[in-house]
Amino acid sequence: AQSVTQLGSHVSVSEGALVLLRCNYSSSVPPYLFWYVQYPNQGLQLLLKYTTGATLVKGINGFEAEFKKSETSFHLTKPSAHMSDAAEYFCAVSLFGGAQKLVFGQGTRLTINP
Amino acid sequence: GAGVSQSPRYKVAKRGQDVALRCDPISGHVSLFWYQQALGQGPEFLTYFQNEAQLDKSGLPSDRFFAERPEGSVSTLKIQRTQQEDSAVYLCASSWILAGGRSFETQYFGPGTRLLVL
Numbered sequence: 001a002q003s004v005t006q007l008g009s010h011v012s013v014s015e016g017a018l019v020l021l022r023c024n025y026s027s028s029v030p031p032y033l034f035w036y037v038q039y040p041n042q043g044l045q046l047l048l049k050y051t052t053g054a055t056l057v058k059g060i061n062g063f064e065a066e067f068k069k070s071e072t073s074f075h076l077t078k079p080s081a082h083m084s085d086a087a088e089y090f091c092a093v094s095l096f097g098g099a100q101k102l103v104f105g106q107g108t109r110l111t112i113n114p
Numbered sequence: 115g116a117g118v119s120q121s122p123r124y125k126v127a128k129r130g131q132d133v134a135l136r137c138d139p140i141s142g143h144v145s146l147f148w149y150q151q152a153l154g155q156g157p158e159f160l161t162y163f164q165n166e167a168q169l170d171k172s173g174l175p176s177d178r179f180f181a182e183r184p185e186g187s188v189s190t191l192k193i194q195r196t197q198q199e200d201s202a203v204y205l206c207a208s209s210w211i212l213a214g215g216r217s218f219e220t221q222y223f224g225p226g227t228r229l230l231v232l
Contacts, residue, residue: 004156036223043118043205043223044157090156101147101170102221104156 002027002093006105014113019063019078021108023091026072033074034092034102035065044090050074061085086112118224120206126230127196135191135227139208146189147221148181149205157205163189196231203228 007022025031032051036044048059055067061084065076074091088109092102119138127133139146145164149157150173160179162170165186174181178197183189193200207221 041225043225044207045223046220049220092156100145101159101162101173102149102157103159106154106156 002031002095002103004091004093004103004105006089006091006108008108009106010109010111012111012113013081015083016080019076019081019085019110021076021089021091021110023065023074023076023105024072025074025091025093027093027095029095030069031093031095032100033065033067034094035059035063035074035076036090036092036104038088038090038107040087047076047089081110081112083112083114086110118206118208118222120204120224120227122227123225124228124230126232128232129196129198131196131231132192132194133196133229135193135204135229137189137191137206137208137224139187139189139206140222141187143208143210143222144186145209145221146183147207147209148189148191149207150175151203151205151226153202160191160204193229196229198231201229201231 003026005024034049035047038044047063048057050057050067058064063078088107090107091105094100121136148160151157159173161181163183178194180192203226205226206224209221210219
């Protein structure tokens with residue numbers, strides 16, 4: 001069975017600092033990997049996804065993530081945090097084929113300090 | 115439409131009441147998913163439709179939960195005899211992906227329906 005672990009339910013960084021949100025997954029076969037962002041009272045918005053090909057994936061709003069198979073990780077980074085990045089971030093995994101339902105981590109709340 | 119819409123946005127129900135939550139997917143999207151998001155948790159899969167066919171309902175927590183998509187577009191999630199543990203945000207998502215397809219299309223999420231059972 002697939003599972004996702006997000007290390008740190010809360011992360012706080014200063015504006016302009018590096019953002020690093022950690023995600024590790026468990027899957028018996030190569031998965032598809034996703035990062036979603038959720039703003040208060042809104043649905044989930046896709047930041048980026050890894051399916052095949054290049055392991056460094058660039059997404060919206062300056063975020064990127066690197067798929068590391070040997071470490072079963074898909075950490076999300078952004079070089080310089082902006083106040084508007086404050087939100088809840090979810091890492092998710094899905095298997096190739098099938099119904100492709102998403103299995104989510106518990107989320108990381110990102111706070112940006114001025 | 116511009117995106118996935120859900121109604122109502124908020125619903126307060128008394129324990130034991132039946133509720134119906136509606137999802138309008140993006141026009142033409144084949145696949146539709148329902149997820150349940152408890153407070154402070156990530157969303158959890160409930161059920162999946164491909165057009166009008168419900169192909170996976172493995173995530174429905176009990177037989178009080180029922181979902182339908184009779185014409186392959188709008189979907190309704192119904193919860194009978196609501197319990198306090200049903201309080202959560204119910205998210206709907208739609209996409210182009212077909213079951214068994216070799217590519218993954220993005221799931222687009224609606225804003226959710228926040229259900230509070232008293």
